[in-house]
Amino acid sequence: SGSFVVAVDTDVMGRGSEELGKTLxxxxxxxxxxxxxLPKTVLFYNGGAHLTCQGSASLEDINALADKGVDIxxxxxxxxFYGLTDKLEVGSVTNMYEIVETLAQAGKVVKP
Structure with missing residues (x-):
């Protein structure tokens, strides 16, 4: 996998329609x-945490990344905070120290 990290801080992409944002x-x-x-790591935080949990429309794609060796x-x-602790479906749980360390060490950070 590559030297870049993807940082996902929301379950919608862009501003405007929330419905469109979820599709994007x-x-x-x-x-x-x-x-x-592929990215080395994909970080999910704040609203992005919903994407790795039960009911997420993106679970199949995130699991495909994990299966290809991407750290989720x-x-x-x-x-x-969102009451999702027991609903995590893919990857591992991280903390702010690791998030900062991962971002700081990344060759490049891609944010949707």
């Missing part, structure tokens, strides 16, 4: 899973 985010994560050079990490404080 699903498309974004699918497109990331199809890149010839979701913020534990965020899971707790």
């Amino acid at each position: 985010m699903k498309g974004f994560l699918f497109a990331v899973s199809q890149l010839p050079s 990490r979701t913020c534990g404080t965020c899971l707790n």
